[in-house]
Amino acid sequence: MWNFIVWKQLFLYNCIIISASSVSAKRDLSIFFEHVSPRFHIVGGTPSDPGSAPYMVALSLGGTVKSFFCGGSLITTETVLTAGHCVEAVHFGGRLIPSLHGTVGTNHWMRGGVTFGFRGNVTHPQYSHDEIKNDLGMLLAAAPIHLTNLIQPVPLSYDLIGENVPVKATGWGKTRANSSPHSEVLIDLYTSTIQSSTCVLDVQKTAMDLGIYAPPVDPAHEICTFHSPGHGMCNGDSGSALLRRDSLQQVGIVSWGFPCAIGAPDMYTRVSAYRDFIEDGKKLPSHFFIRNLQKQQNKNTQNPDNIFYVP
Incomplete structure (x- = not known):
């Protein structure tokens, strides 16, 4: 390698x-x-309000x-x-x-x-x-x-987060996958967590459809989110925070996914596991x-x- x-x-x-x-x-x-x-x-997001992500x-x-x-x-x-x-x-x-x-x-x-x-x-x-x-x-x-x-x-949340929890991911960049150059403005993506078993199967299916190897999803240490095709994290967002929308506490860290917003889940490091x-x-x-x-x-x-x- x-x-x-x-x-x-x-x-x-x-x-x-x-x-x-x-x-x-x-x-x-x-x-x-x-x-x-x-x-x-971020693809399919909206510009953050000034001061909303200090x-x-x-x-x-x-x-x-x-x-x-x-x-x-x-x-x-x-x-x-x-x-x-x-x-x-x-x-x-x-x-x-x-x-x-x-x-x-x-x-x-x-x-x-x-x-x-x-x-x-x-x-x-x-x-x-x-x-x-x-x-x-x-x-x-x-x-x-x-x-x-x-x-x-x-603030960080160490509570275990399950499925169907409204969350917000924030990062810098594009609102469309094919736009160029990338925006310098902070972008919010409002999405939700999904069931772990659904995430595992969706990642496997997407990898097979693309003909590539994908790392296995580890639900104990990773959170999966999905909005819809055309809405998702993309290149450059790694390391950004995933927050619960009700408490505004960080529950995840952008880790990996299929670029970009093609209708597959996004994976985040689960804060509560660490x-x-x-x-x-x-x-x-x-x-x-x-x-x-x-x-x-x-x-x-x-x-x-x-x-x-x-x-």
């Missing part, structure tokens, strides 16, 4: 999606990871010229919750790419709000790229972020860094991607 580090380097510096020619057809997961492309985003963080690379690649949510004044594959894409040799920045407090990721850097990161220790599972991570801001009426952490990991992450940097370092030493591994780097 194509080395994922090489994939990340090509994407980050050339802003392209890798050709599938060098990857086994059965295990080519690039179609699902295209959520991190800057070219596509927790939303736009993750971008570059200085004068910025390239948006993932969303995230502010869960403390220093901690951004996002997808694990978003963190992995900007982490090389135990360090974050220096040009990585977050922007919060604006509906326009290219302007306004507060832009900040990062000094630490963690990916869930059991994150699997091959199966897109345990797909969550956290980024530690370089300094505490000053809260205002436009910048607020999102309470200990997330709560430990809120205690950054010293407590969680030391704990994860000890875990890695106990496993006799030198993999730096599962522990924090704090310069």
Whole structure:
């Protein structure tokens, strides 16, 4: 299989999606990871009201010229919750790419709000790229972020969420799958969770219809949503927050799906399945860094991607 580090380097510096020619057809997961492309985003959504998502963080690379690649949510004044594959894409040799920045407090990721850097990161220790599972991570801001009426952490819900629950996903980008260039305006998609067994079967059927391999859905660790054909998450929305519409608490993290809005479910990392990991992450940097370092030493591994780097 194509080395994922090489994939990340090509994407980050050339802003392209890798050709599938060098990857086994059965295990080519690039179609699902295209959520991190800057070219596509929420399909069939509506522009967010100003200040309605003060927790939303736009993750971008570059200085004068910025390239948006993932969303995230502010869960403390220093901690951004996002997808694990978003963190992995900007982490090389135990360090974050220096040009990585977050922007919060604006509906326009290219302007306004507060832009900040990062000094630490963690990916869930059991994150699997091959199966897109345990797909969550956290980024530690370089300094505490000053809260205002436009910048607020999102409350998390660790209650188990079932089917037919009204939810809202928020991200930056397109309102149509084929529109170009993508919008810089924050978009809301109002949708609902679906029954786990229905999700499993729908994903299997869609994969068969497309003639591709799809990761298995894990209902214990993933939430599925579906609105209708023409409405759904798409490339670039990875890491963004899924909220219950009644309590406005975050219950999921955009993880993977079939691009784009073709009538198949969207998959989100289930927040309630990772309470200990997330709560430990809120205690950054010293407590969680030391704990994860000890875990890695106990496993006799030198993999730096599962522990924090704090310069």
